[in-house]
Amino acid sequence: MSELVNPKTEAVALQVRYVANIGEGRQLEMITAIAQDVSAADLDVLLDKVARAQDRQVLYYEVQEKKRRLTGLLDIIRRAERQTTTIIEVARERWAQSGRGGEWSDDKLSGQEKNERMKFERSMEDARTNARELQSEIEELEQRVMRPAA
Secondary structure, eight states, X not given: OXXXXXXXXXXXXXXXXXXXXXXXXXXXXXXXXXXXXXXXXXXHHHHHHHHHHHHHHHHHHHHHHHHHHHHHHHHXXXXXXXXXXXXHHHHHHHXXXXXXXXXXXXXXXXXXXXXXXXXXXXXXXXXXXXXXXXXXXHHHHHHHHHSOOO
């Protein structure tokens, strides 16, 4: 915190610098002016307001970062779903072209196809679990960001 006193004015520029990791090399800095004759109690109130505003801004950026991560997880889920569908479609086509009798079922996948499908299904399930947790965190943080300042 630093003070700049100008004798020609009746205010002090008070700079409170709150360095927070808000992603991508961003720093959060807020500046306010106060009267030179401010009481200690009023200064405390002002500093508390600035601190709450800073905390709220940090939460805002945290929500944005979590939303970006959620978008990435949803992309992973979509890709894994497409890859799983492709594995089954390719295997079904191979089965149809082989001239074998009987109806197609997933148990006709080769060992390699079954392993690939299981890998993608595990990836989807992990991403879904993480996405649900992240969505819950986002909702909680958004409630805190939207909560009116006291």
